[in-house]
Amino acid sequence: SQQGEEDPQALSIQEGENATMNCSYKTSINNLQWYRQNSGRGLVHLILIRSNEREKHSGRLRVTLDTSKKSSSLLITASRAADTASYFCATDRRGGGADGLTFGKGTHLIIQP
Amino acid sequence: EADIYQTPRYLVIGTGKKITLECSQTMGHDKMYWYQQDPGMELHLIHYSYGVNSTEKGDLSSESTVSRIRTEHFPLTLESARPSHTSQYLCASSDLGAGNTIYFGEGSWLTVV
Structure with a gap:
């Protein structure tokens, strides 16, 4: 079964507004990562937050992690048309194994100009 | 910018x-992966490798x-598409x-008719 589940599945907002996406997972993790995928392209790593961290910032991105609720959120502030993409959370497989990341279904974000 | 080419x-x-889909990376990474993704859907790990002569099913x-x-x-x-x-x-x-950033190629879109 899927380790990470993003919510909402799709989100459409006006340029300049903030966009918030959520991710829930099922098993213990070492860290959680967020990736972006433009249509028809590969995934690009955005940010990694470790299990002992609660919040992390990178430019206009803010990620939170609540291990007690097994959830994370990605906030994009002052959104731009170029932020239109799908956003995926990813967790370690088997809570720390070296087999790769397990991805959710993604949130499709559309920024209306 | 990731140095991985498909x-x-x-x-x-x-x-x-x-058919053979080619993938090469110039980052000296030991681990490599193949994910399969249908349009608008999640990624599924189908193969991975820890290094030379290592291959595992996902x-x-x-x-x-x-x-x-x-x-x-x-x-x-794919021997017979x-x-x-x-x-x-x-x-x-x-x-x-565990939990290292994964760098993706741009993807190969395969259509079998």
């Missing part, structure tokens, strides 16, 4: 043909095969160890 980017072939059963003769090269082969193999195939790599 060819071809787009391929349309007939049923029964043998979560999603796949009729494809892989080889790892050189560190930088991880080709994926079928319409059900139509999908996007994403190659990726990372350093060894």
Whole structure:
């Protein structure tokens, strides 16, 4: 079964507004990562937050992690048309194994100009 | 910018043909992966490798095969393509160890007619 589940599945907002996406997972993790995928392209790593961290910032991105609720959120502030993409959370497989990341279904974000 | 390259980017072939999707990375990463992704859907890990002469099957059963003769090269082969193999195939790599950032190629879009 899927380790990470993003919510909402799709989100459409006006340029300049903030966009918030959520991710829930099922098993213990070492860290959680967020990736972006433009249509028809590969995934690009955005940010990694470790299990002992609660919040992390990178430019206009803010990620939170609540291990007690097994959830994370990605906030994009002052959104731009170029932020239109799908956003995926990813967790370690088997809570720390070296087999790769397990991805959710993604949130499709559309920024209306 | 990730130094991982996939060819071809787009391929349309007939049923029964043998195809090889190429993937090369110049980052010296030991771990490499193949993910399969249908449009708008999640990624599924189909193969991974810890290094030369190492290949493992991922979560999603796949009729494809892989080889790892050189560190930088991880080709994926379908001996007899079928319409059900139509999908996007994403190659990726990372350093060894749990939870490392995974770097993706741009993907290969395969259509079997």
